[in-house]
Amino acid sequence: MRTLVKETTEQVDQTVTVKGWVNSRRDHGGLIFIDVRDHTGVAQLVFHPEADEAFKLAEQLRDEFVIKVTGEVKERDEGLKNPNIATGEIEVVVQELVVLNRSEALPIQIQGEAMANEDLRLRYRYLDLRRPKMQDMLKRRAGCFREIRSFLETHDFIEVTTPILANSSPEGARDFLIPSRIHPGKFYALPQAPQQFKQLLMVGGVPRYYQLAACFRDEDPRADRLYGEFYQLDLEMSFVDDGEEVRSTIEPLIKQLVTDFAGKKLLNEDIPRISYKDAMERFGSDKPDLRFGMELVELSDELANTEFGVFANTIKGGGCVKAICVKGASSLSRSQIDQFTEVAKVEGAGGLAYLTFEAGEIKSPIAKFLKPEELKTIQEKTAASDGDIVFFGADKRLVVNKVLGRLRSEFAKHFNLKDPNVIALAWIVDFPFYEWDDKANKLDFGHNPFSMPKGGVEALEAEDKLNIVADQYDMVMNGYEICSGAVRNHNPDVMYQVFGALGYDREYVYAKFGAMINAFKYGAPPHAGCAFGIDRMFMELVGEDNIREVVAFPKNGSGVDTMMNSPSNVEDVQLKELNIKATN
């Protein structure tokens, strides 16, 4: 019978058998202490010379040896207790020791603060996972998923698994292709999301579906975006033609995860609905972090007739001038401001104009170009006071919003306005159905071609396609997009029309989405749903800022698994069987 480490405290004066890893050893010559670790904690083993065989073996023990010991649990004498560990009141006096396996010296340190860099941690992930923090992460992740499943089960959602060998989709991210052996020259694709399958489930009479679904996209990763594969909480509800019904159904789960699961403070009990347009104008982002203010202030009207050429010309040319007031920013050094200017340039700004409010005065290279009443108006509109800096964006509206939105986030980070104990949720709604693709110089889908345009068919006939709004919604958590959803289009005619506006003919649409088009002919119920990126959501709930920290075996930033050495070459016979030839 094996006793877990955490159970030893309840076994005083009893003989127990404990199995685990050697966490550390303290060899005093005539007395040896070994800390044994399992997934429940650490306990001290004592080896006395009287237990001759065990003592001699214990002298050979090294860190991370796997051992099995049998001994008597003893309460420690006063003064020998260790209040720093859960089992510090007791120790196991060992009578018998079995070395189940030895260990070489570890290539990375798994104890203490000095952590190996991520590259090595991923190469030796099985060792990295032994660290209590990673053990805790895996447990919490499982707990999070358990709460999600439990909530959805009690709300009549049915979990259905959908195919992993799916079809290439023409829109969206790059596919992972799987060559077909049986059908030479043809390919499956790993699903970027179960989108079409879940809609077909709605047609198939499933009232409410969910799945913790593996999704695959071959796009370059980021700190908040895994390479290759990730998991979605995917869900869909039939007989729903109002996105609000989806939002209000799923909201309680997310709130519960924030407060009960993560133990964090929810900023707004009533989760705000913000239109895409408002989000862009007020926060310069479609995923605004609402834990802090620093909203963008429109100054185009106020400065329309300014003599400051940069502003005046921008406004005359159809652009806009906006500003953000950064509280306490006058403490920034010149070189710090230069760094923020670089950030602004990355986002497309030409430079970064600003006014510093200090000791009742306004200091700035541009102040002399602005009239006193203009300065006064700026101060009033931005609510700037002593110690603040007002930063300006003057350019095309899109650029200004993007630049100031990015700066807003960077300043918040710099001034520690992102409270890690607070979670701010928001729904961003009313996304534009179409967007103008500057590079390709053509109209393109804004978000998701399967969503319903608000206002239905009539809305699609609008003169300016860019004004068409999709019944589509994202959930934002502390500046991260964690969910995307929509009321779906379940009408073949609307489908044709939606794609037709982009120049795709009926044949193309049928060729690509034939299954959906066909299915929709046979009594498709209206339906709506959404999908949460649960790795990302979990990351923010547990306060990590790198998504690879919350996944057991992530690929690195180059899409490589250095532990398993994938991707890798394959045998020629395998390629031949698949009718594939590698060209390099």
Place this chain on the structure above:
RNA sequence: GGGCUCGUAGUGAAGAGGCCUAUCACGCCUCCCUGUCACGGAGGAGAUCGCCGGUUCGAAUCCGGUCGGGCCCGCCA
């Protein structure tokens, strides 16, 4: 595809033209130690400073290239 940035014993860091025959901590090896829990003590091994080239009397240090990691842009319906 592009920008920024980092590569120094097994691990984490210091060194920023000569003080380097490269420093420190942890780890590793040998020996000593019966109450430690970041045990302690004595000793030891381990690094051609990612790689290639250049500048220089002299390069871990400066320059160019290259490879690898990270962050960002593009991309991610």
